[in-house]
Amino acid sequence: MKEEFKIIANSIQREKSILDVGCGDGELMKFIYENISKKIRGLEISKDNIQKCIQKGLTVIEGNAEIDLQQFPSNSFDYVILSQTLQAFLNPEKVISDLLRIGKTSIVTIPNFGFWKVRFNLLFKGTMPVTKTLPNEWYNTPNLHMCSIKDFVNFCNDRKINLFKSLALTNNKVSSINKFNLNFKNLTSELGIFLIEK
Amino acid sequence: MNKFDNIKKIIVRKPLKLDCGVTISNYPLAYETYGKLNQKKDNAVMVFHALTGDQFASGKNPITNKDGWWSYVIGPNKALDTNKYFIISANVIGGCMGSYGPSSVDEKSGKKIGINFPVITINDMVNAQFNLLDHFDINKLFCVTGGSMGGMQVLQFVANYPDKSKIAIPIACSASHSAQNIAFNELGRQAIMADENWKNGNYELENISPSKGLSVARMAAHITYLSKKGLQEKFGRKLQERDKVKFGFDADFQIESYLRYQGSIFVDRFDANSYLYITRAMDYFDLSKNSNGNLSKVFKNTKTKFFIISFTSDWLYPTAENREIVIALNAINADVGFLEVKSDKGHDSFLLDVPDFLNALKNFVDNSHKK
Incomplete structure (x- = not known):
């Protein structure tokens, strides 16, 4: 399983309720279901992925997070997970506010556009970055709103969102992000993992 | 028996x-x-x-x-x-x-x-x-x-x-x-009740049945069970056992023949009054x-x-x-x-x-x- 998923799973307390937004083929959900909490549900847009989730015995609702998160009542889950999907939304700000409303804690991960390889691509090669966490070309990427770790931290600070845990992931190594090492982590991390609350 | x-x-x-x-x-x-x-x-x-x-x-x-x-x-x-x-x-x-x-x-x-x-x-x-x-x-x-x-x-x-x-x-x-579904059900019921053999629902006393009305009800309903694309792909404008249209009201098109057939086999197995009662039950469902x-x-x-x-x-x-x-x-x-x-x-x-x-x-x- 991806290191990112292990970190997410480790952030969740036993027997708490979880909504995985954009749960994909259910890999993370299945791990959480089997090891941490049975009270987990998913929201997913792809019919093929939903079939895979059902095959795994997971409860998933077909829907588009930008439209269908509205139907979930406030504070209805202990955790809401959004793994590497924020950048693909038309209106990420709206999605984040829905996550904060629905979950007591939200776990958001983002591919870091501030990572040095990304900067290198653009700065020296002059082409849109293609990396492990950003595998698509400019013309077929689903990503509409890329941001860096620093962007996301600023976003939370500006909106008084309680960013109570920030982790950076590079080459399967996890480290903490704080205000002193933010610029450095923004340069050296492939992925940011954030636990946020209202 | x-x-x-x-x-x-x-x-x-x-x-x-x-x-x-x-x-x-x-x-x-x-x-x-x-x-x-x-x-x-x-x-x-x-x-x-x-x-x-x-x-x-x-x-x-x-x-x-x-x-x-x-x-x-x-x-x-x-x-x-x-x-x-x-x-x-x-x-x-x-x-x-x-x-x-x-x-x-x-x-x-x-x-x-x-x-x-x-x-x-x-x-x-x-x-x-x-x-x-x-x-x-x-x-x-x-x-x-x-x-x-x-x-x-x-x-x-x-x-x-x-x-x-x-x-x-x-x-x-x-x-x-x-409302649309109530409308379709009403269409079916009206087709049955318009059949002179319905006899205000007492057709069985005379050993007859409003099969024409029931058949039309089934034909109309059958269309609602399919999709436009499905119908087009299956039937299109294909003609029924003929090379050209006959300038009359016989079933020229395959879709007409298909619907008529669906209507005709339905009346053999279904009671017209049951159709009225069950569609009503659906309409009342809220x-x-x-x-x-x-x-x-x-x-x-x-x-x-x-x-x-x-x-x-x-x-x-x-x-x-x-x-x-x-x-x-x-x-x-x-x-x-x-x-x-x-x-x-x-x-x-x-x-x-x-x-x-x-x-x-x-x-x-x-x-x-x-x-």
């Missing part, structure tokens, strides 16, 4: 007060079962049929000699696997396959009840079928499922009995019959009526796990109406999954060989039973 003599039925002694105010008792409820009830009695599935279905959901229907309406779903190793599950399927009251309905004989007069049959609702149908749990001494079902009107019965069942089924799978249905339109309230005590399925090309019970049920269940944090299956086969998709549908159904049912 009556053709219904050999089918299974229970006589329900317990009085049932219908929504219309009339109380019925000692009435027959015809049913069929598939598979075996296990020792723990935790493998029972109740299947509810649609408007023109009956208890013969799988295998050969002994009355019509056709395959059961859910043959793709029910059977060994199929989605509802008869090696694992005990399937109970009843004919709704108001129906014409052995359950108490307009073609039943009134014991006092010795005549068919016909139009004197009380108006029934989906709620009445479900309450009547609940007696089968007592009959089989089952405390709790594993699953309730059905499509179209069968799906409405699933919703009504869980609303009435929030802890009597572990899982519920309403398919291609709605919690509230739409699950949140008693809670001021709040569907969530209807399910507030439920412990049942839901899986709702709709089809992309179903315009009779479109995804949006199925999704309303999902939204209502989500609002009370019920355990609900939802899938819209891609299919060109219209509303009828739930009856047909649609692998994405059958696989999802099987996986959900089997996984839910393991847990």
